[in-house]
Amino acid sequence: MAGSDPSSPFKLLLSCPSGLQLSQLSVVFDEAYDRISHPDISLENSISEIWDQRTQRSTSLYDGKKFRYGGHTFSNSGRSNQESHVCLHLGLTDYRTFVGTNLNPLWERFLIPSEDDSVRCQHTANPLGNGAIMETSDKKIVVLRRSNNVGEFPGHFVFPGGHPEPQEFGIAFHQLTNNSIDSELMNKKIAEEMFDSIIREVIEETGVPATFLGKPVFIGISRRELNVRPAAFFFIKCNLDSKEIQKLYSTAEDGFESTQLYTVSMIELEDMASKMPGCHQGGFALYKLMVEAQKDI
Numbered sequence: 001m002a003g004s005d006p007s008s009p010f011k012l013l014l015s016c017p018s019g020l021q022l023s024q025l026s027v028v029f030d031e032a033y034d035r036i037s038h039p040d041i042s043l044e045n046s047i048s049e050i051w052d053q054r055t056q057r058s059t060s061l062y063d064g065k066k067f068r069y070g071g072h073t074f075s076n077s078g079r080s081n082q083e084s085h086v087c088l089h090l091g092l093t094d095y096r097t098f099v100g101t102n103l104n105p106l107w108e109r110f111l112i113p114s115e116d117d118s119v120r121c122q123h124t125a126n127p128l129g130n131g132a133i134m135e136t137s138d139k140k141i142v143v144l145r146r147s148n149n150v151g152e153f154p155g156h157f158v159f160p161g162g163h164p165e166p167q168e169f170g171i172a173f174h175q176l177t178n179n180s181i182d183s184e185l186m187n188k189k190i191a192e193e194m195f196d197s198i199i200r201e202v203i204e205e206t207g208v209p210a211t212f213l214g215k216p217v218f219i220g221i222s223r224r225e226l227n228v229r230p231a232a233f234f235f236i237k238c239n240l241d242s243k244e245i246q247k248l249y250s251t252a253e254d255g256f257e258s259t260q261l262y263t264v265s266m267i268e269l270e271d272m273a274s275k276m277p278g279c280h281q282g283g284f285a286l287y288k289l290m291v292e293a294q295k296d297i
Contacts, residue, residue: 008225008278009224009225009226009278009281010222010223010224010225010278010279010281010282010285011222011223011225011282012220012221012222012223012282012285012286013072013117013220013221013222013223013230014072014074014086014220014221015219015220015286015289016074016084016086016218016219016220017219017220017286017289017290017292017293018084018290018293019217019218019219019235019290020084020085020086020217020218020219021215021217021218022191022192022194022195022215024084024085024086024218025085025086025087025088025191025194025195025218026085026086026087026088026187026188026191027087027088027090027187027188027190027191027194028087028088028089028090028187029067029090029091029092029183029186029187029190030089030090030091030174031091031092031174032070032089032091033068033070033071033089033090033091033118034068034070034091034092034093034174035068035091035093035097035101035122035123035124035125035126036122036123037123038110038123040109043106043109043110046100046104046106047096047097047099047100047101047104048100049100050099050100050103050104051063051096051099051100054099061095061099062095063094063095063096064094064095064165064167065092065093065094065165065166065167065171065172066092066093066094066095066098066125066127066128066163066165066166067090067091067092067093067127067128067163067164067166067190068090068091068092068093068125068126068127068128069088069089069090069126069127069128069221069230070089070090070091070118070126071089071117071118072086072087072088072089072221073086073087073089074086074087075087086218088128088191088194088232089118090128090190092166092171092173092174093125093126093127094125095127097125098125098126098127100125101123101124101125102124102125102126102127102227102228102229103227107124107227107228110123110124111123111124111228117223120228121228124228126228126229126230127163128163128164128221128230128231128232129161129162129163129229129230129231129232129279130161130162130163130164130194130197130198130201130231130232130233130234131158131159131160131161131198131231131232131233131234131279131280131283132159132160132161132198132201132202132216132233132234132235132236133159133219133233133234133235133236133283133284133286133287133290134159134160134202134206134213134236134237134238135235135236135237135238136238136240136241136242136245136263137238137239137240137241138241138242138263139265140242140263140264140265141159141263141264141265141266141269141287142159142160142206142238142245142261142262142263143157143158143159143261143262143263143264143269143272144157144158144159144160144205144206144257144258144260144261144262145157145158145258145259145260145262146158146257146258146259147256147257147258147259148259149256149257156275156276156277157262157272157273157275157276157280158258158276158277158280159233159280159283159284160201160202160205160206161198161201161205161231162197162201162204162205163197164190164193164194164197164198164232165193165197168193168196168197169189169193171186194218194232195215195216195218195234198216198232198234198236199213199216199236202236203253204252204253204254205252205254205255205257205258206245206248206249206252206261207245207248207249207250207251207252207253207255208238208240208245208248209248212238212239212240213236213237213238214236214237214238214239215236216234216235216236217234217235217236218232218233218234219233219234219235219286219287219289219290220232220233220286220289221233222278222279222280222281222282222283222285222286223278223279223282224277224278224279224282225278226277226278229277229278229279230279231279231280231282231283233282233283233286233287235287235290242263245261245263246261246263249261266288266291269284
């Protein structure tokens with residue numbers, strides 16, 4: 001299920017090549033999956049120092065809350081895909097801690113030697129990003145070139161995406177409650193946000209209205225080996241062709257984050273992949289596994 005090539009720019013933490021619907025994905029949101037402070041005080045102090053340096057250089061940086069990826073469980077009680085289920089373990093973190101741990105020049109010092117991924121990354125922020133493999137009606141895949149003004153990987157090719165947002169339903173901290181009904185309701189809302197957020201990101205970054213987008217299916221989680229950055233990937237069908245999407249791109253709300261939209265074939269995407277961040281290269285690998293699984297049906 002997980003890729004293990006030490007020279008690879010990514011690792012597949014979870015692959016679901018048949019694709020999972022919302023009913024097959026659940027969430028446990030708990031402070032048990034929050035980041036653990038590093039015992040090295042000077043390393044911990046560098047988080048604030050780096051954030052202060054970054055905010056002095058850029059006044060547009062915003063310290064928003066993010067969901068922290070703390071692992072998952074996968075179960076399949078039968079042979080059919082309908083019986084597969086993933087439960088995501090999520091905590092709470094923020095952009096400031098992400099900049100100060102995962103993006104810290106000393107980021108590797110935050111890692112613990114362990115085969116268990118959640119233990120290895122227990123001192124890093126690990127905000128869970130997302131990405132969409134968006135297929136047009138003429139069977140092309142949408143790729144964006146990031147602008148030179150973004151914080152991570154300026155000028156690189158990426159799939160549309162961003163983050164599921166705790167602020168969408170007012171999560172700023174863990175609510176201390178013994179009410180299991182409240183906890184279950186919150187977990188359900190967060191699971192829905194995993195799917196709602198990727199649609200939102202596609203609309204904002206491509207300009208394509210929701211009415212032209214199919215329901216997302218979850219295909220797995222990829223982690224960039226550089227900075228141990230995790231991202232959940234989804235496959236989405238769009239019933240517009242390449243030319244129609246290109247026209248809509250000029251209206252994209254977050255168009256400033258990218259400079260160009262491409263609609264490419266699988267062969268063209270192979271050539272572009274090396275110029276993608278590792279987590280998005282992993283997203284492409286998850287898509288290829290999905291395509292192969294469909295051939296076997």
